[in-house]
Amino acid sequence: MPRPAGLGSLLDVALDDTLPEPLFRQLYNELRQAILTGRLHPGDRLPASRSLAQELGISRNTVLGAFEQLLSEGYLEMRGGSGTYVAGNLPDLTPERAAPRGSAAAAPELAARSAILFAPRRRGMAASHALAPCFAPGFIDSSSFPFPLWSRLLAKSWRQPPRQIVDGGDPGGYPPLRAAIADYLRQARGIECSGDDVLIVSGIRQAVDLTCRLLLDPGDKVWVERPGFPGIGAAIAASGGKLVHVTVDNEGLDVAEGLRQAPKARLACVAPSHQYPLGVVMSLQRRLSLLAWARAAKAWVLEDDYDSEFRYAGRPLAALRSLDEDGRVIYVGTLSKLLFPSLRVGYLVAPPSLAAAFRSARAVVDDQPAMATQPALAAFFTSGHLAAHVRRMRKLYARRQQLLLAAADRHFGDKIALQPDDAGLHLVGQLADPALARLGDTRVAEKIAAAGVTVSPLSAYDAGEDGGRRVRQGLMFGYAAVPEAKFQPGARAIAAALKL
Template sequence: MRKSLAGLRLERARAIPLHQQIAQYLRELILGGELSNGSLLAGSRVIASEIGCSRSVVNDALELLCAEGYLEAVDRSGFKVALEPPVCGHQPPSTRSPYRTTPRLRVDQFSNVWKLLLSEDYEINPMSPFSPGAPEIGSFPFDAWARIVRQTWRTPERQLLLAPAPQGVPRLRDAVADFLGSVRGLLCRPEEIVITSGTANSLDLLARMLLNPGDAVWLEEPGFSEARWACSAAGGQLVPVPVDESGLIVSEAIKRAPNARLAIVTPSNQYPLGMMLSLERRLQLLEWAYQQNAWIIEDDYNSEFRQPGNMIASLKSLDKTGRVIYVGTFSKIMFPSLRIGYLVANKVFADIFARGRARIDLHTSTHLQLALANFLRSGLLIRHVRRMRAVYAERHDAVVHEFRHQLADHLDIPTSGIGLHFVAFFTQSLAARISDIEAASRTRAAGVFVQALSQCYLTDPARQGFIVGFGQVQTEAASRLVGTIAACLARH
């Protein structure tokens, strides 16, 4: 008896071609054991009539399955099943095949490192107006950027297209060196720069390069979650170190893990609290790294948008022994999906890093590197950064004003050096009634995502609060958006 396909319902609104839908349906029947080896299918004309499509569509599907080995043609008899359904494990052939069911994958089937990363709850929503670190992309000069991208493609360089440089395109490294000197006051040479795919990529590669399993790593508490993810994945032993108004408490870090291999810090604008690492502690940190032959990763996120009066020299600029690796990105000053970042280290380190990277990651898009180099050389990015400093300062003031006006009884907001976010701490009375995780859940249900400060702690959080981004908040919308948060907290 020939097998019918009358049970198939084609979905013409889907992007998947009709013949692929037919082929997939037959694959599942065969792998599930519902069409056994040797079963004859109905003729293509009959199948086409049953499921309501043209005969050519059916023939395309059947020929595809023949090529894949599921079916074989039979002279003057159409097609028959040519595949014996697989039997997994010790189940008897009569048992329904797991290929027709949802895969039984569990978290405990993955590596211990991966299970650890997956176990951590971390909520973020880049589309939220209050998303920390999210820039205002509507003000970016996309017309000029698109023109430069097109021009770059018109005259591609054969050598760079065929032999990408793991350390980054030389032209971009030259431009980044000039950019850091102009915007950040960091004097460095192109040969000390390596182009990466953003901060997360830099941290991941550096952690794998510098850490052996069990090596201790100093991390600010609270701190940047991607730093602890990268170090955990590399097998590092995470050592949370508290911060105060002067930044990382270096003396406490030395007490907890004097022989640590690595310290990851945000000295210019501690994430997420916003204080700067004092000069005394900077020198203390550098001396520790020199004495212990340890490394320091300096994440200088958002420094381009701090007001000039609040911007101090980078830790890297004080480093005389080559122990500091400076990490930055263009994601915050352009747009996140660009995925181009950089690190600055002594030349020997940069060369070795690039050699190691070539074995596991190779390079960031050469085409976009060339376009970005031309964009930097045009001066357009520096003009955009300077323009956005004023925009972000205005938005910061508007959002802080509304928080202080509408939530004065619930939240304390210290003065910040701007950037792209600030922290609103819960008052004792609010913290006694609700956690920041629960409060964030309530605001999210009301349509406004705001990140809980607790997510940035490796240990029990010392304080409750919100991390409030303002880069995407239109000034005229600040009152309404903050009002939604105020209403959620008031209802509780």
């Protein structure tokens, strides 16, 4: 039965306008927590926004902002002419938990093979990047980075460097940078963590490798997205994990399919905020089901949040890690895609119970992360330059997506169908023309390459175990690194190559 109004007093909602966090965000957090802890049940009716605003002594726009975010993330639903309700299709949200968020009471379940990670240290090497041809996915516009500012920050940090920078020695990375990343994630992604939980790595693949070394024994099963980013699967396989390819549909990773294939898997690797390559956002129901599985199976979830900054419509969705009450989610991100590729800096946010083990593992893999750029990066974060750069790039990439859509509409007609995306750096074009569909996306991409333009066949990202069956057909069009004058000529060359 719907509950009566008076929700503020019923749930003991406490808002404080002296805090730096906006009031709409405080209300959003209070209501979300009430839903997750069972104080609000599926199907409960919320009071009208005007009534709740009056009861809490805040503006109606503040209440509407919180409701809008909860609606977009699937916690609430609108029923025409009736009002706003807690979503009725949420799974059971009130299971008993062995320990609260961040609790270190229970010993973490380390893999037996992780003992080797406490052996003498050794060093690693970084990877390199190639230049991006027209429409190749996976590239950013590095030319827009403020390199004059960056050079000044580098020079300042090394003019009279303290002993801590020269000698290094902390396997987790430069402490001020780790603290700055923790502050950034709290503000931008809703993740409660400290600098002690943050580990500086060379990129997402190193984060995956460290996770596998620490938590997997050879032969342990790992859920990976299908289709998905090949680099993650390769890193898992190289560490001895057994890949279990789980289909991604329009709600993200199909948790029910994962349970059918490997209910006792040790790890699941997902990109819930913007899946690569499909661009799907994992639904709230799937997120909660994934966390429930991890809790019951004593498994781990690795959240790949590779491009969450580049969202062009609405507020960024909360990270999966922000829902984790059991310390089961390992969150990884990259600064190389945000700033410039050769930076080769990423970060891993470990559950508090695993943070010390991850630092020890990091020290074994390559002694310590390179210190040359970390002080400048810390200053880039804390001075506000990062936020300004993200705003600039978000506008730039949003405009380039529109240029790609306009060029496709003009030159492809209805033969290759591209739809706008609220986030990301590429779009997926569907082969709507029957002749192109029969030809297959790999052959179509080869014809386009012969015309001097690069796109990626979507089928190349399906690495299933059933004899090469491809679950998706389409073409991936990167737009972030394409000069604006190249969109129309590039699309024209594709149309000519395919005789569209």
